Amino acid sequence: MKFYGRAWERKNLSRFYARNDQMTALVYGRRRVGKSELIKQSLRETDIPSIYYECRQTTELNNVESLSLLIAEKYGYPRLAFSGMEEVLDFLFQQAEKEKLIVVLDEYSYIRDTVKGMDSILKALIDQYKDTSHLKLIVCGSFVDTMRSLLLIQNPLYGRVDLTIDLKPMDYYDSSLFYRDFSNEDKVRLYSVFGGIPYYNRLIDPALTMKENIIELVASPGARLETEISMYLRSEIAKMVNANEVFDALSKGYSRYSDILSQSHVSSGPTLADVLEKLIRMELVRKEAPINDEHNRRKSGYYIADNLSLFYYRYVFRYSSQMNVMEPETFFDRYIKADFEETYVPKIFEEICRQYLIRQNRLGRLKEPFEKIGKYYYDNPKEKTNGEFDIVTWDPRGYTFYEAKFRKTPIDRKMVDREIAQVEQSPLSCYQYGFFSRSGFADDVRQVITYTLEELFEAEG
Numbered sequence: 001m002k003f004y005g006r007a008w009e010r011k012n013l014s015r016f017y018a019r020n021d022q023m024t025a026l027v028y029g030r031r032r033v034g035k036s037e038l039i040k041q042s043l044r045e046t047d048i049p050s051i052y053y054e055c056r057q058t059t060e061l062n063n064v065e066s067l068s069l070l071i072a073e074k075y076g077y078p079r080l081a082f083s084g085m086e087e088v089l090d091f092l093f094q095q096a097e098k099e100k101l102i103v104v105l106d107e108y109s110y111i112r113d114t115v116k117g118m119d120s121i122l123k124a125l126i127d128q129y130k131d132t133s134h135l136k137l138i139v140c141g142s143f144v145d146t147m148r149s150l151l152l153i154q155n156p157l158y159g160r161v162d163l164t165i166d167l168k169p170m171d172y173y174d175s176s177l178f179y180r181d182f183s184n185e186d187k188v189r190l191y192s193v194f195g196g197i198p199y200y201n202r203l204i205d206p207a208l209t210m211k212e213n214i215i216e217l218v219a220s221p222g223a224r225l226e227t228e229i230s231m232y233l234r235s236e237i238a239k240m241v242n243a244n245e246v247f248d249a250l251s252k253g254y255s256r257y258s259d260i261l262s263q264s265h266v267s268s269g270p271t272l273a274d275v276l277e278k279l280i281r282m283e284l285v286r287k288e289a290p291i292n293d294e295h296n297r298r299k300s301g302y303y304i305a306d307n308l309s310l311f312y313y314r315y316v317f318r319y320s321s322q323m324n325v326m327e328p329e330t331f332f333d334r335y336i337k338a339d340f341e342e343t344y345v346p347k348i349f350e351e352i353c354r355q356y357l358i359r360q361n362r363l364g365r366l367k368e369p370f371e372k373i374g375k376y377y378y379d380n381p382k383e384k385t386n387g388e389f390d391i392v393t394w395d396p397r398g399y400t401f402y403e404a405k406f407r408k409t410p411i412d413r414k415m416v417d418r419e420i421a422q423v424e425q426s427p428l429s430c431y432q433y434g435f436f437s438r439s440g441f442a443d444d445v446r447q448v449i450t451y452t453l454e455e456l457f458e459a460e461g
Contacts, residue, residue: 001202003041005174006034009165013042016163017102022133024126024160027140028147029167030283031232032199035140036106038167043102048136049074050102051092055111063111064088085111086121093125096135104138109146123156143236145281168283169196169306172352173359176457179204184453185438186210188406189340192348193218195307200225211332218308219316219336220328229312236282242266242275244317247304250285251313255301276302284309290377291392292428299377307348314344349406350390353436356456357393357402370395378426387426400449402434410442411435420448
């Protein structure tokens with residue numbers, strides 16, 4: 001299958017390989033985000049010899065034997081006998097004294113759990129061969145906390161990692177390349193369910209409709225991804241009940257800490273704080289402070305960052321009993337269809353528009369590059385009201401307000417005037433306004449910046 005996206009990461013790995021001296025790279029990110037495929041693709045794009053080894057959740061001896069077999073196949077040797085992982089890696093560092101060699105230790109946390117002092121072993125070998133070897137060592141893993149700990153000052157490997165790639169989910173544009181034959185509207189809907197995880201997007205069948213793909217992959221008993229989220233959570237969280245409670249509250253739209261605590265059945269504030277912190281580290285939840293008050297903890301909100309998790313808890317987890325006794329299409333039409341189209345997708349569309357602005361900003365295509373993007377929160381004590389604008393940017397000239405509408409009818413002048421009036425009644429001082437529209441614009445609205453759905457999916461130059 002064709003490889004999509006990850007241009008920045010591939011470029012950095014290419015530069016990493018091209019260096020003549022010994023170097024170490026750390027590649028990590030949540031499960032299914034595409035770390036292994038990225039590394040394999042980068043190896044296909046270089047002529048430097050490589051050994052790719054996926055560590056196993058088994059004994060040290062078993063891992064040693066498996067890696068030894070790869071080495072024997074690589075160099076045409078009879079199978080070599082090594083006493084432990086340190087001896088195997090020492091052999092590879094020595095081999096790289098003769099010629100460049102790339103060695104990948106994927107799922108490093110497994111071997112780290114098995115071999116006592118594994119980090120110290122790597123540190124000693126890196127230091128020993130730093131002036132003589134040309135080895136390019138890539139350490140890769142999915143347990144984000146474990147992999148990040150390798151960068152801490154108290155870890156033996158501190159200061160010995162030359163390249164760090166914290167691989168994030170793809171944005172809406174790169175994700176849409178997996179299902180390029182669908183309409184732009186359905187690309188928005190598919191992204192709203194499967195997000196930026198390449199593994200999920202590879203499963204989308206172009207021969208099926210958008211609705212059929214959602215039913216086949218997640219919204220039916222025994223669907224391919226029906227248990228994906230719960231399995232991922234169980235791999236890293238001991239008390240699933242608390243995680244389910246938090247996700248359920250977040251999926252209903254509760255974002256403030258106090259609201260999550262009152263709406264869920266988590267036993268205490270400290271327990272909730274622990275669960276949220278764990279989910280943030282797993283990159284399933286994000287904490288977002290308003291752009292105009294970044295240090296105000298009270299105004300910060302918590303949001304499900306992974307689209308499949310959001311869809312799962314909003315529809316599948318909540319209505320699992322109904323789903324298990326109903327015909328899948330009937331279940332979709334009764335419990336998903338209306339809310340999905342009228343509330344769920346329009347909210348994700350706002351995130352897509354935010355990603356579009358970031359993408360254009362990075363490419364230098366905005367007339368006035370912004371330095372911040374986020375939500376704008378305001379209080380009006382006099383009127384005893386408060387509110388929030390979802391897409392606001394800040395640059396040296398001031399704020400720009402954006403409104404995103406995923407609706408069947410075009411945006412007209414009255415709607416623009418109404419949105420601008422709402423902004424003017426708040427403390428938000430804008431110097432320009434922008435509007436995103438699924439269905440285009442009915443009237444002349446040249447006084448504001450306009451973006452159509454087609455522009456969001458135009459091929460990059």
